[in-house]
Amino acid sequence: MFTTTEIVLLSALMLFFITQLFFYWFVLAKPYYRFRRGKKSARHSSASGFKGNEPPVSVIICIRNKFYDLKDFLPAIMEQDYLKFEVIVVNDGQSDINEETMTIMKEKYDNLYVTNIPEHTLNVSRKKLGLTLGIKAAQYDYLLFIEADSIPVSKDWIKLMTKHFLRNKSIVLGFSARDGKKGFSSKFITYDYFFSNLQEISLALFHRPYAANGRNLAYAKQYFTEHKGFSKYRILQQGEDDLFVNEIADKHNTAVELSHDSLVHTELSSAGWMQLKRNKAITKRFYKRGPVALWRLEWWSRAGFFLSLTACMLHGDPFFSLSDFIFPVVAVFCFSTRLFSQIFVINKIAKCLRTEKFYVTLLFFDIIQLFVNIYFYTYYIGHKKENYTTNYEKR
16 A cells, blocks of 8 residues: 555645644634624724723824825824824924924824934934834823824724723734735735734734734833833834733733724835834744744644645656555645635635735745745844844934
């Protein structure tokens, strides 16, 4: 029947296949199950029942003005349907266009405040410094964060993110998705960004929060005070969102807001995506061990699946024996079942969030992502010293 080598090969394929199905149907599908159960925080955008009892919120935005035009996104923040909130814009350099825009908007919105990062500040993460200035300037106890390349999809964004504070939660993780653009590389960035957010949200729904996206994140100001701001990771240029949440979040104090109207769309550029990937490669080693080990298992099982799948396809030859015929048949079955699982889970979640879906391209993106992650990991190894604030130079 089968040789020892053939048994090992088939066993490896089935092991990796089952592991991959576990990740898609049990872990990554968690947001879909939440939607399907019909919970208000997932399926419905309404936050009725909290009107008049909404906690005051400070929305904080750090912006490098030479890259972003305030008039493109700030009105979507300022015109939120919320009873009492302020918006604090922290400028890292002021362009003439935005200085004029800000003057006009401050006359229009009396809850808009602006502060600036000192021009010649060195040996510090300017992003952490900007957030620190914004948080210290905030007059309210709850903080909501978004970035200048992102826009909420509805006027209920603040309402949906902050309603969890009334349910004895003090950290709220929201979902961010990239706006789809034409081109294969752009589509891949959209998928990779979606998958990264899905990983964080899925484990948070299992009450194992470990990271967050600073483009859609809220937490109580008391955490910043109790943990002395970002002092624990002050030597790193990164970590103002994911490492801080990794430090303060647990199963009791963290909620997930998963609905279309709480979604934040980002226009993340290719350069911004590359920087985000570098940042993740740097900060990942500081995460809680459990989530890191889990996603490493996903990565290794995915790589092992494709390697064993290829070996089975090359081994089989139906013209010689029945045992040889079995190899390509099993390989095709495993490949098809896994691909169907991917398409179903990813696109069901995308449909619920009303974001871009992936079909044929999903197979290619899945493989490319393996090599992309290897690249950024090796990049981190070769540029490790550049990520510390002692080597920081203002750009």
